[in-house]
Amino acid sequence: MTILNPTNINQNVRNLEYAVRGPLVTRALELAKELNNGAEKPFKSVIRANIGDCHAMQQKPLTFFRQIISCATYPSMLDNPDIPEDVKERVNSLLDACGGRSVGAYSESCGLEIVRRHCADYIKQRDKLDQDVDWQNIFLTTGASEVVKVTMSLVNQSSNGKPVGVMIPIPQYPLYSATLCELGMHQVNYYLNEQENWSLNVEELERAYGEAEDQCEIKVIVVINPGNPTGAVLSKRNIIEVVEFAQRHNIMILADEVYQHNIWAEGASFTSFRSAMAEINAKLELVSMMSASKGYMGECGLRGGYGELYNFPLDVRAILYKLLSARLCCSVLGQITMSCVVKPPKIGDPSYEKYEAETKQVLSNLKSKAKLVADTFNSIEGMQCNEVAGAMYAFPRLSLPKKAIDEALAKNQQPDFFYAWQLLESTGVCIVPGSGFGQAPNTYHFRTTILPPPDVFQDMMNRMKSFHQQFLARYS
Amino acid sequence: MTILNPTNINQNVRNLEYAVRGPLVTRALELAKELNNGAEKPFKSVIRANIGDCHAMQQKPLTFFRQIISCATYPSMLDNPDIPEDVKERVNSLLDACGGRSVGAYSESCGLEIVRRHCADYIKQRDKLDQDVDWQNIFLTTGASEVVKVTMSLVNQSSNGKPVGVMIPIPQYPLYSATLCELGMHQVNYYLNEQENWSLNVEELERAYGEAEDQCEIKVIVVINPGNPTGAVLSKRNIIEVVEFAQRHNIMILADEVYQHNIWAEGASFTSFRSAMAEINAKLELVSMMSASKGYMGECGLRGGYGELYNFPLDVRAILYKLLSARLCCSVLGQITMSCVVKPPKIGDPSYEKYEAETKQVLSNLKSKAKLVADTFNSIEGMQCNEVAGAMYAFPRLSLPKKAIDEALAKNQQPDFFYAWQLLESTGVCIVPGSGFGQAPNTYHFRTTILPPPDVFQDMMNRMKSFHQQFLARYS
Numbered sequence: 029m030t031i032l033n034p035t036n037i038n039q040n041v042r043n044l045e046y047a048v049r050g051p052l053v054t055r056a057l058e059l060a061k062e063l064n065n066g067a068e069k070p071f072k073s074v075i076r077a078n079i080g081d082c083h084a085m086q087q088k089p090l091t092f093f094r095q096i097i098s099c100a101t102y103p104s105m106l107d108n109p110d111i112p113e114d115v116k117e118r119v120n121s122l123l124d125a126c127g128g129r130s131v132g133a134y135s136e137s138c139g140l141e142i143v144r145r146h147c148a149d150y151i152k153q154r155d156k157l158d159q160d161v162d163w164q165n166i167f168l169t170t171g172a173s174e175v176v177k178v179t180m181s182l183v184n185q186s187s188n189g190k191p192v193g194v195m196i197p198i199p200q201y202p203l204y205s206a207t208l209c210e211l212g213m214h215q216v217n218y219y220l221n222e223q224e225n226w227s228l229n230v231e232e233l234e235r236a237y238g239e240a241e242d243q244c245e246i247k248v249i250v251v252i253n254p255g256n257p258t259g260a261v262l263s264k265r266n267i268i269e270v271v272e273f274a275q276r277h278n279i280m281i282l283a284d285e286v287y288q289h290n291i292w293a294e295g296a297s298f299t300s301f302r303s304a305m306a307e308i309n310a311k312l313e314l315v316s317m318m319s320a321s322k323g324y325m326g327e328c329g330l331r332g333g334y335g336e337l338y339n340f341p342l343d344v345r346a347i348l349y350k351l352l353s354a355r356l357c358c359s360v361l362g363q364i365t366m367s368c369v370v371k372p373p374k375i376g377d378p379s380y381e382k383y384e385a386e387t388k389q390v391l392s393n394l395k396s397k398a399k400l401v402a403d404t405f406n407s408i409e410g411m412q413c414n415e416v417a418g419a420m421y422a423f424p425r426l427s428l429p430k431k432a433i434d435e436a437l438a439k440n441q442q443p444d445f446f447y448a449w450q451l452l453e454s455t456g457v458c459i460v461p462g463s464g465f466g467q468a469p470n471t472y473h474f475r476t477t478i479l480p481p482p483d484v485f486q487d488m489m490n491r492m493k494s495f496h497q498q499f500l501a502r503y504s
Numbered sequence: 505m506t507i508l509n510p511t512n513i514n515q516n517v518r519n520l521e522y523a524v525r526g527p528l529v530t531r532a533l534e535l536a537k538e539l540n541n542g543a544e545k546p547f548k549s550v551i552r553a554n555i556g557d558c559h560a561m562q563q564k565p566l567t568f569f570r571q572i573i574s575c576a577t578y579p580s581m582l583d584n585p586d587i588p589e590d591v592k593e594r595v596n597s598l599l600d601a602c603g604g605r606s607v608g609a610y611s612e613s614c615g616l617e618i619v620r621r622h623c624a625d626y627i628k629q630r631d632k633l634d635q636d637v638d639w640q641n642i643f644l645t646t647g648a649s650e651v652v653k654v655t656m657s658l659v660n661q662s663s664n665g666k667p668v669g670v671m672i673p674i675p676q677y678p679l680y681s682a683t684l685c686e687l688g689m690h691q692v693n694y695y696l697n698e699q700e701n702w703s704l705n706v707e708e709l710e711r712a713y714g715e716a717e718d719q720c721e722i723k724v725i726v727v728i729n730p731g732n733p734t735g736a737v738l739s740k741r742n743i744i745e746v747v748e749f750a751q752r753h754n755i756m757i758l759a760d761e762v763y764q765h766n767i768w769a770e771g772a773s774f775t776s777f778r779s780a781m782a783e784i785n786a787k788l789e790l791v792s793m794m795s796a797s798k799g800y801m802g803e804c805g806l807r808g809g810y811g812e813l814y815n816f817p818l819d820v821r822a823i824l825y826k827l828l829s830a831r832l833c834c835s836v837l838g839q840i841t842m843s844c845v846v847k848p849p850k851i852g853d854p855s856y857e858k859y860e861a862e863t864k865q866v867l868s869n870l871k872s873k874a875k876l877v878a879d880t881f882n883s884i885e886g887m888q889c890n891e892v893a894g895a896m897y898a899f900p901r902l903s904l905p906k907k908a909i910d911e912a913l914a915k916n917q918q919p920d921f922f923y924a925w926q927l928l929e930s931t932g933v934c935i936v937p938g939s940g941f942g943q944a945p946n947t948y949h950f951r952t953t954i955l956p957p958p959d960v961f962q963d964m965m966n967r968m969k970s971f972h973q974q975f976l977a978r979y980s
């Protein structure tokens with residue numbers, strides 16, 4: 029007899045799902061171990077395309093970043109003649125901001141002032157603003173994930189006894205559904221339009237709002253742009269429509285903009301919610317977030333991120349910052365990573381050329397894979413894939429044979445999970461079934477990243493293509 | 505008209521308090537800036553004794569730690585001839601465990617297996633166990649703070665509609681009251697016995713339990729050992745009594761053991777809850793936690809920590825780990841810091857001598873300040889301080905003159921806040937009033953750290969002594 033058991037602990041925690049790290053991933057890890065131990069398998073390697081983890085897929089860290097973090101940690105390294113002047117300067121200015129000139133001191137709860145200022149300058153430049161951005165509206169976090177968590181916790185109070193509702197796109201990044209579930213909030217799904225390249229449609233927002241209004245008190249709309257898992261990039265027009273929708277209903281916006289550097293489609297560009305709102309002089313509250321984990325740096329393990337508050341009442345901001353103070357601060361090295369993200373070397377700086385070359389390489393690789401993935405999937409019978417206009421994923425639609433669907437359901441499995449499981453067991457390719465992100469009823473998808481290095485990626489495309497053909501043959 | 509305002513957001517978040525970073529700290533930062541800008545003050549420097557932030561108080565980072573973290577971040581540094589062999593080996597084994605051999609890859613949700621194994625070995629050695637500790641019961645976190653947060657979230661469900669109750673010591677470290685407040689849990693205070701060196705008394709636990717039983721469903725008892733802010737170190741006898749109490753009432757234990765390396769009193773030693781439970785073969789659930797922030801390393805800003813589950817049902821463990829997966833992972837460099845904490849150089853290793861010398865120095869400084877602080881306070885009329893047997897704080901009691909109390913209350917201030925504010929304004933010394941930690945009704949205290957370097961610490965003692973005398977003179 030134990031004190032705790034699955035039924036007497038927090039059922040919200042029990043029920044939450046996080047597909048990106050679900051049972052398929054566990055099985056993929058096992059398979060890799062089995063291969064290592066010499067087991068016979070129909071494949072020679074496991075390819076993990078389940079998670080946006082750039083360095084794990086052999087992407088190389090940027091030298092500028094690593095020199096700064098490393099020297100800030102162990103300043104004797106600054107004597108090394110290989111360390112460029114601009115790195116030394118940055119390290120010294122960051123250390124000046126740390127208690128005792130050590131990254132081992134707690135920073136202020138919202139992060140080092142100097143890094144918050146770097147972020148503010150970045151936003152000003154990115155959005156081509158005339159006015160300065162207030163650095164005090166920026167708070168540094170343990171990855172963008174923490175921005176989501178604290179924002180949801182902050183607003184989680186309804187006036188009518190019903191749960192607080194949060195509108196999220198379907199398909200979505202499962203951090204959202206997991207956080208809402210943990211906090212007992214009501215998930216209000218709005219569907220992205222797969223027929224039109226996963227675009228975001230205001231009538232659909234109104235439908236979702238209208239149908240959920242009775243069950244909850246809707247307070248937030250989440251938009252992910254560029255989209256994970258969809259790869260869609262929203263136009264400024266579209267963003268303004270969302271802002272107007274939010275204004276009509278008096279709800280705040282949480283803009284997940286962690287893929288702002290990952291734009292691939294010709295003619296597409298990133299528009300921040302902040303700049304769209306400024307353009308129409310919209311006065312509603314926005315939280316936008318950025319991360320060190322994506323872009324061309326891909327520093328996931330360093331856990332850097334920031335949130336920016338826009339149009340927030342100062343007293344509410346103070347309460348949010350008090351909440352952050354209870355966890356003391358986020359990793360100072362994560363904060364320093366964010367400084368590198370938002371303030372990279374400029375033309376003329378000693379580190380500039382290397383930095384430019386390294387980032388260009390990463391981005392051009394990703395861009396060609398973004399094209400390759402959609403082309404390959406679209407060349408396969410029974411698969412249909414929208415353009416990967418941004419981010420790091422493709423989310424193709426599967427037309428599964430009825431026999432496969434029946435067999436999956438008989439096994440009590442989602443049909444796309446059934447498909448993904450077989451793909452993993454027979455090819456070693458690990459992807460995430462669409463059901464982990466949400467999808468329209470009776471449609472099936474999966475998400476793959478475009479991160480494996482070009483040769484592995486080509487191999488993966490080949491494995492998936494031949495698996496798919498065999499699967500169709502088997503179940504038709 | 506804004507969408508959010510202080511009354512329509514989460515009132516639990518609005519109400520939470522975190523005194524260690526409250527208004528006094530904000531004022532101390534302002535004063536330091538004013539001094540920097542040449543303002544005239546009755547003091548030459550601000551001394552921040554409000555927070556256990558070792559490096560901010562000039563404690564030097566350990567070379568072994570910083571070499572490892574720095575080389576793991578930027579492996580070209582490994583070629584540096586000054587880097588010892590054991591550092592190279594550790595870095596290589598840690599990088600082998602990282603995706604793509606980069607600390608920029610996400611780790612598994614619970615942390616790198618190799619570091620979890622290091623932690624397990626450490627516990628085995630520390631507690632002189634015959635059997636191995638299961639590394640799968642260990643999860644790595646963003647400081648110990650995160651262990652508290654996820655544990656509380658996990659158990660936050662009651663069967664009778666009443667809030668979940670959590671017993672915490674008074675005085676306590678305000679992370680606990682803040683977390684309980686945020687999660688809407690019921691704080692059940694048990695008072696530590698100031699007359700007997702802040703000891704923990706089982707009758708008092710029974711009293712607290714009995715009186716709260718009607719208002720909540722008590723599920724957890726928190727024990728902080730060594731104590732913050734009390735400086736007390738629990739005996740094994742005392743710990744066993746707590747375990748038996750928890751067994752009687754079928755509640756789990758959360759053991760905050762982050763100060764396990766900080767023991768100063770002659771004859772005192774650290775006993776883990778885990779080992780005490782093993783000794784009496786107690787089968788109830790325990791979560792114990794450790795941090796990189798304290799001890800002799802004081803690496804607060806790197807945000808390393810771990811939790812160990814003991815006697816946890818596997819299905820409940822799986823649910824907790826699923827919750828952790830939704831935040832992806834904690835900082836890999838924080839994880840690597842924990843590896844250094846739990847697996848320092850051994851006798852004979854190239855880094856050993858330097859490491860020994862550095863840690864000895866830190867610990868002996870702290871030890872002498874632990875004695876000095878109590879002796880000084882006890883030499884002051886109207887102050888009474890228990891032995892600082894462990895941790896990094898003193899929590900003396902103040903006998904405040906009635907006139908001072910009246911003036912404070914007239915200003916709507918806690919009398920000890922009133923005292924601390926005046927201390928800050930007239931001497932530049934920043935401490936935290938006892939009301940931030942909780943204290944018996946009509947008693948007044950403050951907490952000071954013992955972290956400032958010896959000369960500054962002596963200066964601080966002098967400033968406090970003369971301030972106190974003036975304060976008494978003024979209000980008597």
Ligand SMILES: Cc1ncc(COP(=O)(O)O)c(C=O)c1O
Pocket residue numbers: 080170171172173174201203252256284286318319320321328331332333831832
């Ligand atoms: C859309 C989106 N938002 C947020 C995150 C969180 O990333 P992190 O916490 O590593 O910054 C991710 C990670 O994959 C993501 O895809």
Ligand SMILES: Cc1ncc(COP(=O)(O)O)c(C=O)c1O
Pocket residue numbers: 356556646647648649650677679728732760762794795796797804807808809
């Ligand atoms: C008793 C106690 N527990 C936990 C913590 C949390 O420390 P961290 O999150 O830095 O590991 C602290 C920090 O001061 C503490 O004093």
